[in-house]
Amino acid sequence: MNRRAVLQLAYWVVTAASFVGAALLVAFATPNERTMGVVQKIFYLHLPAAINTFLACGLVFIASAGYLWQRKTWWDDLAAASAKVAVLLCSIVLLTGMIWGRSAWGTWWTWSPRLTFSLVLWLLYVVYLMVRASIESEQRRAVVSAVYGIVAFLDVPLVYLSAKLLEDIHPSSITLDGSMQLALAAWFLPVTLAAGGLIAARYALNRAQRQRSGSAAPEPRGFPVRLVGDAI
């Protein structure tokens, strides 16, 4: 086993251990919230998943802009990897939210602003992956998905602000005591480590696939003139 494999193994062992630690903390050291009861504990997974969804979408945005600026394929590979993890995390946000809603509100789904914008976010990045899969030309795929990745990010502030600015059944803030804050912080660690590790692993796979296909060399820089021609 080489040094890199040992480091990767250590990273995932630490991530798994922090998952177990955070789960034990929520199960045995956190009180039930007064009005919502035990189902409020879903929040400790739901919020870190939501924040990491935003971070992954932000990485798609940065990598997309980076590709349009520099025309280097590793930006495109990073955007693709981040989008996949963004879809995964957003799925967790939607599913945990629906399960919480079923118990707290008595319904799996309601068309409140935040829920609707969150579903739109998930759809936007699913469509991003579908767009990538549907374009054969590597360069055209990279340009079109980079433009799309920048535009799709516009939904992130809408998701964040919707429950604060619009009338919404979704809680916009919650008061936590000391042990609850500790549990929330504890869940940020494994979810963030897992998100980072998954993006890195998916990125490495994308690079390996590109090197096998023999197209890892940087493309000529031509923003913004080339952008228009490539996108059409």
Place this chain on the structure above:
Amino acid sequence: MTPSQYTLMAYGVGVVLIWGYALVLFLSGRASRRRRG
């Protein structure tokens, strides 16, 4: 279902999705390395 069961279901969904995808990536990486020799 009880609130406790809903809570367990939510954590189960989250953990299965994250670690399921990690397993998929691990197996894909191993297959990719084998192809490269």
